[in-house]
Amino acid sequence: MNTSETHVLKFGGTSLQNPNYIKQSTQIVMDRTQQAHPFVVVSALEGVTDALIELTKDIGKKTDLIETGVDNLRQKHLTIFDKLTDGQHKKRNRLDKLFDELTQDLHKLSLDIENKRALKDRILSIGERASALIFASVLSSNGLPAESFEAHQFIKTDSTFGKAKVKQDTTRKLIREYLQQSKFVPVVTGFIGSDSQNRITTLGRSGSDYTAGLVADALNADHLEIWTDVNGVLSADPRWVPTAQSIKELSFGDITELSAHGAKVIHPQTIRPIQDKGTTVLVKNSYNPSHPGTSITSGFESNGALKTITVTGPFVKLQVDETHAFELFSKLTEWSEQETDSEAVGFKTSSEFEPARFILRQSFFEKVSNLLGQWASSRDVVLDLQSNLFKVKKFSNHFSDDESLSKRIWDLLVSNNLQPINAERNLDERFISFLFDRQDAQLAARLLNDYLQGDQKVIDLFVAGTGAVGHTLLKQLKSLEPEGITFRLIGACNSRNALWQEEGIALKNDIDWSDSEPTNWELLIDKLTAPHRNNLIFVDATGSEEVARLYPQLFENGTHIVTPSKLANTFEQAFFDDLQSLIKENNTSFRYETTAGAGLPVISTLNELQSAGDSITEISGVVSGTMTYLFNQLEQGVPFSEAIVDAREKGYAEPDPRDDLSGEDVARKFLTLARTLGYKIEREQIAVESLIPEALRDVDKDTFLDQLSNYDQTWEQRISAAQNKGQTLRYTGRFKDGKVNIGIEVLPKDSPIGQLKGTDNLIQIFSDLYNQTPLVIQGPGAGKEVTAAGVLADILKTARSLS
Numbered sequence: 001m002n003t004s005e006t007h008v009l010k011f012g013g014t015s016l017q018n019p020n021y022i023k024q025s026t027q028i029v030m031d032r033t034q035q036a037h038p039f040v041v042v043s044a045l046e047g048v049t050d051a052l053i054e055l056t057k058d059i060g061k062k063t064d065l066i067e068t069g070v071d072n073l074r075q076k077h078l079t080i081f082d083k084l085t086d087g088q089h090k091k092r093n094r095l096d097k098l099f100d101e102l103t104q105d106l107h108k109l110s111l112d113i114e115n116k117r118a119l120k121d122r123i124l125s126i127g128e129r130a131s132a133l134i135f136a137s138v139l140s141s142n143g144l145p146a147e148s149f150e151a152h153q154f155i156k157t158d159s160t161f162g163k164a165k166v167k168q169d170t171t172r173k174l175i176r177e178y179l180q181q182s183k184f185v186p187v188v189t190g191f192i193g194s195d196s197q198n199r200i201t202t203l204g205r206s207g208s209d210y211t212a213g214l215v216a217d218a219l220n221a222d223h224l225e226i227w228t229d230v231n232g233v234l235s236a237d238p239r240w241v242p243t244a245q246s247i248k249e250l251s252f253g254d255i256t257e258l259s260a261h262g263a264k265v266i267h268p269q270t271i272r273p274i275q276d277k278g279t280t281v282l283v284k285n286s287y288n289p290s291h292p293g294t295s296i297t298s299g300f301e302s303n304g305a306l307k308t309i310t311v312t313g314p315f316v317k318l319q320v321d322e323t324h325a326f327e328l329f330s331k332l333t334e335w336s337e338q339e340t341d342s343e344a345v346g347f348k349t350s351s352e353f354e355p356a357r358f359i360l361r362q363s364f365f366e367k368v369s370n371l372l373g374q375w376a377s378s379r380d381v382v383l384d385l386q387s388n389l390f391k392v393k394k395f396s397n398h399f400s401d402d403e404s405l406s407k408r409i410w411d412l413l414v415s416n417n418l419q420p421i422n423a424e425r426n427l428d429e430r431f432i433s434f435l436f437d438r439q440d441a442q443l444a445a446r447l448l449n450d451y452l453q454g455d456q457k458v459i460d461l462f463v464a465g466t467g468a469v470g471h472t473l474l475k476q477l478k479s480l481e482p483e484g485i486t487f488r489l490i491g492a493c494n495s496r497n498a499l500w501q502e503e504g505i506a507l508k509n510d511i512d513w514s515d516s517e518p519t520n521w522e523l524l525i526d527k528l529t530a531p532h533r534n535n536l537i538f539v540d541a542t543g544s545e546e547v548a549r550l551y552p553q554l555f556e557n558g559t560h561i562v563t564p565s566k567l568a569n570t571f572e573q574a575f576f577d578d579l580q581s582l583i584k585e586n587n588t589s590f591r592y593e594t595t596a597g598a599g600l601p602v603i604s605t606l607n608e609l610q611s612a613g614d615s616i617t618e619i620s621g622v623v624s625g626t627m628t629y630l631f632n633q634l635e636q637g638v639p640f641s642e643a644i645v646d647a648r649e650k651g652y653a654e655p656d657p658r659d660d661l662s663g664e665d666v667a668r669k670f671l672t673l674a675r676t677l678g679y680k681i682e683r684e685q686i687a688v689e690s691l692i693p694e695a696l697r698d699v700d701k702d703t704f705l706d707q708l709s710n711y712d713q714t715w716e717q718r719i720s721a722a723q724n725k726g727q728t729l730r731y732t733g734r735f736k737d738g739k740v741n742i743g744i745e746v747l748p749k750d751s752p753i754g755q756l757k758g759t760d761n762l763i764q765i766f767s768d769l770y771n772q773t774p775l776v777i778q779g780p781g782a783g784k785e786v787t788a789a790g791v792l793a794d795i796l797k798t799a800r801s802l803s
C-alpha cells in the first residue's frame, strides 16, 4: 500500500442503495489502496434515516407497529450482510444487536420516560452504525482488512440534539487518536457525534458530508471525496432540471454558497473544517467512477457558479395590508427565533400603496399558522395566502459587471410567459431569485439552465418506432455531433416496449432495452407533456394511426414533431386544419419532408417558393420508387408477378404489395402536397387508378401473390403496345386546378419521366416563376437510409430554429 496520500471517501445513502451499489462502492475503496491511504465515512443505507424518523413519529399511538418496523429494517441489513460477506459471525451479531437496541429505544420513546430528543438521535444513529458495520465487513471479506468506528466516540458536540454543534478542537484531537493508529482501513459512521455526557447526537440531515469534512481536517487529508449518484455538482438539481450538466471546478466559496442555497449534493458545513487547507474536494459518481466529477479547491478562481441554479421550497406567500405589516414582521421574527433556517421568514415592502409581502418557508408557516390565525382574527386582518411556491435562484459572478445579465434573464422568462410571483435581487448577493408555483418553477429552472449554459443548445428527442427508418435513424444519430447542439434522447419506443431515461439514453452502442416497459401511450404522453419540457422533438417513425392521432396533444404542449409518416397529414381535412392552428398557436414546428419523395427536398421547396411569394400552379410526376422499379422491370420483359415479388424481396414494396399497387401511397403523397399548398381537399376527392386486379382486392395476401401470374399477359401486352409507339408506362400523380389525379400515364420513352430508373422519383413544379419549364426535383425516392437521413435533416432544421 502506498500511503503517501490520505484520502477521505464519503459514501452517501445513494451509493448504498442495494448490494450491487455497496459492492461498487467498496471496490472504489479497494482500488484506492493502490495510490493512497483511504479513510471511509458512510451514511445510512438509502431510505433508512427516513424510515427511522417515520418510526419515531406518533410513537405513543403505534407501539404495535414497532416490531414489524424494526424487523423490516433488521432483515434489510442482514440480507445485505449475508449476501456480501463471508459470514463474519461476530460482526453479524453486532449488527443484529443494533436492532434489539432500536426496539428498546423505540419502546422507551413511546413511554416518554427519557429525554425525547436525545432518544430520537440515538434511534437515528442506528442507520449509520449499521451501514458502517456492513461496509467494513464487505471490505474485509474481499481481502481488505477494515474496521468500523462509531463516530460518537470522537466527534464531540454540544447538546443540540438533531443539529448538534461540533467542538472542533477536541474532535480533531480525538479523531487523530482513534483513526491514525488503526492498522486497518477505518470505516466511520457519518452524521453522529456525542455531547459532554456521551449521549449520541446527530449533526443535521445529510450531516455525513460534514463528518467527512471533520475527518479530512483532523487527518490533513489530501482528498476529501463525496461519492454520490450524480456526476459531481451539477448546474442544477437534476430532479428539477434533467438537462443539468456537471461543473468541472468550483471554489470553496462557490460550493458553500450553492449548498447554503439548496444545492443538495453537499452539506453546507462540509467545507468549513478544511477552509484554510490545501485539501482537494471531489464530488464523484459511484456508478460512473471514471467521470472526473467536480473538483473544489480553495484557490480556484471561480466563475463556475455562473452556470448554476438552485430551486428551494416550498414557500408560502403571505400578503397583508401595509398598516399591519411591521407588527406582523415583529411577530414572525419573534416566532422564528429558534429557527436555524435563514429562509424561514422573508419580508418585502415595495411601496406604501401595495400590500406588504412575506415569503415564509412552508414548514415554518405550518408551525405558526395557529398563532398567525389568532393574530389576524384579533385585529380583523385579512391574510392573503398562496402556498406551494418555489424559489428559483440563478447564480452568477457577473451581476455587478454585466448590467445586461439581469435583463436577459427577465427577457427569457417574459418571452416564455413566465411571470414570477416575487423577484429578489440583493446587490451584494451573487444571485437573482424568482418565486413561482411548482410548474412554472420547473420550466423557469430548465430555461435558465439551458439558455445560460453557453452556446450549447440542449434538444430532447423521443423516437417512436424502431422499424427500418427508426432503427436507421437511431444509428445515424450516434455519429451526429452538430455544432452548438446537444441532442439528448430521452426515450424511444416501438409497439411493444418503451424506454425512458430522463438523463438521456447512451447512443454510443445499440440501445439497451433491458429497462424498458410495455408501451403505454397514456403514460408516455404524460411524460412527454410534463410542464418542464422544453425544446422537445417527437419523432414519429411508427406509421401508426394511434400515434398520429396524438399530435394535437403534443403540439398543445409545445412539442415539435418530425415524421416520415403520411398519416397525420392525410386524415380528414378537419384534422389537418386543427394541426395547423395548434402549430401556430403554440409556436411549435412540424416537419414531414420525407412523406413525399423520401430524402428529396420537395416539401421544403414548395414552402420556400410560397414564402418567396411565388404561386404554384401544378405539381406532377412520380413519387413512388416502387412503381418506378416495377415499370422498369416490365420494360425489360420481366413478368408483372415476378417484378412484384422481386420488389418485395428488395424491400421496396410493402410486405403486402397491394399497399403500393392500390395507389394509396401516391394518393396520400399528393394529398399532403396539395394541403401543404393550402388547398382543402379530402382523400375521397382524389381519383386513383388501382393496379390491383379487381378479383384480387379482397383475398388474403398469399392467395394474392399466388394468383398474380394470371395477369402477367395483360401487362405484357400493355407495355409492348406502348413500346411499339416509342412510349412507356409510368404511374404518376398530377395536382392542377385544385384537383388531384393518380394513375398510369403513357409517356414518350425519351421524356424525363419515361427515362426514370431504379427507384427514382421525379417531381415537376410549375409556378408563376417556373411557367415555361418546370422546376424538377429528381433522385432516389425510397430506401431506409435516404429516408432516415431526411428525417435527421428535419430534426436538425427544427433544432436550429429553436432559440
Ligand SMILES: Nc1ncnc2c1ncn2[C@@H]1O[C@H](COP(=O)(O)OP(=O)(O)O)[C@@H](O)[C@H]1O
Binding pocket: 011, 012, 013, 014, 015, 043, 206, 227, 228, 229, 230, 232, 233, 234, 235, 236, 237, 238, 239, 262, 263, 264, 265, 266
Ligand atoms: N446542483 C446539484 N448538483 C448535483 N446534485 C444535486 C444538485 N442539487 C440537488 N442535487 C441532488 O442531490 C442528490 C445527492 O444528494 P444526497 O441525496 O444527499 O446524496 P447522498 O445520499 O449521496 O449523500 C443527487 O442525487 C441530486 O439529485
Ligand SMILES: N[C@@H](CC(=O)OP(=O)(O)O)C(=O)O
Binding pocket: 011, 012, 013, 014, 043, 044, 049, 050, 127, 190, 191, 204, 205, 206, 207, 208, 209
Ligand atoms: N443518513 C443521514 C445522513 C446523511 O448524510 O445521509 P446522505 O449522505 O445519504 O445524505 C440522512 O439521511 O440525513
